[in-house]
Amino acid sequence: MRTELAVVGAGPAGLAASLAAAARGVHVTLIDAAEDAGGQFYRQPAAGLGARRPRALHHQWRTWERLRDGLAASSTVRHLTGHHVWCVERNSASSGASGRSERSAAFGVHALLGRFQDEPVTVHADAVLLATGGYEKVLPFPGWTLPGVVTAGGAQAMLKGGLVVPGRTAVVAGTGPLLLPVATGLAAAGVQVAALVESADPKGLVRRLPALAAKLPEAAGYASRLLRHRVPFMAGHTVVEAHGEDRLEAVTVAALDPAGRVRPGTGRRIPCDTLAVGHGMLPHTDLAETLGCRVDGVNVQVDDEQRTDVPGVWAAGETTGIGGAALALAEGHIAGRSIAARLQGTAPDPREWAAAASSRTRLRQFFAAVDSVCAPPAHWTEQVTDDTVVCRCEEVRAGTVREAVHGLGAGDLRTVKLLTRAGMGWCQGRVCGPAVAGLAGCDLTPTRRPFARPVPLGVLARTDHPAEADHTTEEGPS
Amino acid sequence: MNPLELARAQPGPAFTVTLDGREIEALPGQTIAAALWAAGVTSWRTTRGEGRPRGVFCGIGVCFDCLVTVNDRPNQRACLLPVQPGDAIRTQEGTGHED
Numbered sequence: 285m286r287t288e289l290a291v292v293g294a295g296p297a298g299l300a301a302s303l304a305a306a307a308r309g310v311h312v313t314l315i316d317a318a319e320d321a322g323g324q325f326y327r328q329p330a331a332g333l334g335a336r337r338p339r340a341l342h343h344q345w346r347t348w349e350r351l352r353d354g355l356a357a358s359s360t361v362r363h364l365t366g367h368h369v370w371c372v373e374r375n376s377a378s379s380g381a382s383g384r385s386e387r388s389a390a391f392g393v394h395a396l397l398g399r400f401q402d403e404p405v406t407v408h409a410d411a412v413l414l415a416t417g418g419y420e421k422v423l424p425f426p427g428w429t430l431p432g433v434v435t436a437g438g439a440q441a442m443l444k445g446g447l448v449v450p451g452r453t454a455v456v457a458g459t460g461p462l463l464l465p466v467a468t469g470l471a472a473a474g475v476q477v478a479a480l481v482e483s484a485d486p487k488g489l490v491r492r493l494p495a496l497a498a499k500l501p502e503a504a505g506y507a508s509r510l511l512r513h514r515v516p517f518m519a520g521h522t523v524v525e526a527h528g529e530d531r532l533e534a535v536t537v538a539a540l541d542p543a544g545r546v547r548p549g550t551g552r553r554i555p556c557d558t559l560a561v562g563h564g565m566l567p568h569t570d571l572a573e574t575l576g577c578r579v580d581g582v583n584v585q586v587d588d589e590q591r592t593d594v595p596g597v598w599a600a601g602e603t604t605g606i607g608g609a610a611l612a613l614a615e616g617h618i619a620g621r622s623i624a625a626r627l628q629g630t631a632p633d634p635r636e637w638a639a640a641a642s643s644r645t646r647l648r649q650f651f652a653a654v655d656s657v658c659a660p661p662a663h664w665t666e667q668v669t670d671d672t673v674v675c676r677c678e679e680v681r682a683g684t685v686r687e688a689v690h691g692l693g694a695g696d697l698r699t700v701k702l703l704t705r706a707g708m709g710w711c712q713g714r715v716c717g718p719a720v721a722g723l724a725g726c727d728l729t730p731t732r733r734p735f736a737r738p739v740p741l742g743v744l745a746r747t748d749h750p751a752e753a754d755h756t757t758e759e760g761p762s
Numbered sequence: 763m764n765p766l767e768l769a770r771a772q773p774g775p776a777f778t779v780t781l782d783g784r785e786i787e788a789l790p791g792q793t794i795a796a797a798l799w800a801a802g803v804t805s806w807r808t809t810r811g812e813g814r815p816r817g818v819f820c821g822i823g824v825c826f827d828c829l830v831t832v833n834d835r836p837n838q839r840a841c842l843l844p845v846q847p848g849d850a851i852r853t854q855e856g857t858g859h860e861d
Binding site (some may be wrong): 317319329330331332333334335431432434435437439442447449451472554676679706709710711714715738749 | 766770773789790795824835838843860
């Protein structure tokens with residue numbers, strides 16, 4: 285299948301970009317793994333569940349309606365659902381972004397479809413927008429591998445998409461703005477939320493108040509909902525241990541001192557069957573790295589037009605730096621307009637997107653302020669006992685990682701992986717990366733993963749990639 | 763209040779699947795993981811090394827903790843795989859290839 289623009293990811297950034305580009309005459313193919321558009325933020329209940337009031341699970345619903353209706357009304361955006369993109373390939377002998385239909389496409393977007401994700405399909409495109417979003421960062425603590433301990437975003441995703449909750453009594457813990465909607469969402473869905481545990485120092489919040497003021501009404505809304513559901517809010521606290529044999533039974537929560545150390549003697553046990561925990565978000569950058577885009581720290585680097593340094597490849601939303609749905613919309617909109625102009629061989633006029641650009645500036649500043657307040661406790665590694673599993677896939681314990689670092693001199697993620705197998709399992713270090721970096725005292729650097737998800741060998745063995753989307757997607761996944 | 767009531771859901775007819783031979787009810791559109799949570803099940807895998815129980819962790823297909831065997835196909839991410847009538851879901855032990 286051939287398209288002008290392939291957008292990978294149907295969340296806020298990908299949708300905004302698709303609509304902006306399509307409105308300017310670009311033929312867009314929007315590719316996403318889910319059965320419905322929305323991404324994580326606007327994840328919709330499965331159609332079969334017949335939700336008549338999905339907005340009860342959501343925020344900024346009117347924005348979603350605008351995106352959803354725009355997608356439905358567009359005749360030039362083709363939405364491919366159930367397509368799990370595993371690699372975007374730069375075709376040789378093509379420079380990208382200047383290609384019109386008579387030239388060979390600059391990029392091949394390889395995806396897997398079907399219920400068991402084993403049918404290959406390739407979309408050929410002149411330009412690519414990476415709107416791959418992010419995932420949650422969780423730092424380890426004793427007991428975090430017990431069933432019943434889930435990521436905060438995971439609890440929310442299961443609630444939004446499947447209308448299910450993991451238990452009866454939950455503690456929501458960690459740090460960052462995601463914890464508020466997760467706690468209020470679980471409470472509204474009938475879960476008793478025994479505590480919302482935020483490690484950020486309340487004094488730090490107050491100090492950054494001017495920078496955070498724009499969101500105060502939203503925060504006040506959450507505060508009133510927490511109050512209504514009688515959710516105790518414990519700022520400056522952290523979960524130090526999850527208890528249970530084969531299932532979570534309780535957590536111990538303790539107070540932090542201003543330096544980010546647990547105050548001795550403050551531990552308090554809270555019975556619960558669910559712990560929803562998160563310490564911020566990380567961008568998905570696999571596709572960008574394989575394409576050779578410059579990644580700075582953990583974020584894909586883009587210019588003012590949202591262009592990466594690879595011609596023909598744009599990026600927008602969380603993949604360029606965590607900043608929430610509103611920022612993703614602004615970035616997506618700018619990217620879509622830039623792509624439309626560049627595909628027509630003209631330079632865009634940034635004045636056309638001045639409003640989006642000023643939102644982008646404001647929201648990036650806001651999230652920089654959030655980041656400075658909502659950081660994990662400075663001394664979190666002190667709570668990670670040597671027998672705590674750090675790499676969940678390969679079951680590598682903290683003591684083994686420490687031995688590799690202090691005994692064998694490993695100073696980076698890759699060396700730790702080679703010595704201990706931490707990061708070598710199914711998730712390819714996506715989950716344990718931040719933990720290993722913390723224990724090793726090194727920066728979290730992106731791991732080069734040629735494939736963004738597991739690919740059957742039979743698919744890789746097919747060199748001709750004969751399955752074009754036109755032939756295989758009309759009936760949808762079997 | 764429960765999540766279905768919160769969203770005023772009117773699901774299609776429930777159907778039966780099995781978990782290790784035991785019948786459980788599932789709703790159309792749910793993932794395997796959602797159906798198992800709704801049935802009160804939170805772990806359906808044991809790890810390769812230490813045989814420890816695992817279930818959903820990230821819930822969005824990133825962590826691979828929720829791997830499960832469905833219709834004799836091991837290593838399926840329960841949080842992504844839509845449940846279908848008659849599915850035979852089995853607790854996955856280790857790699858899922860040993861039995």
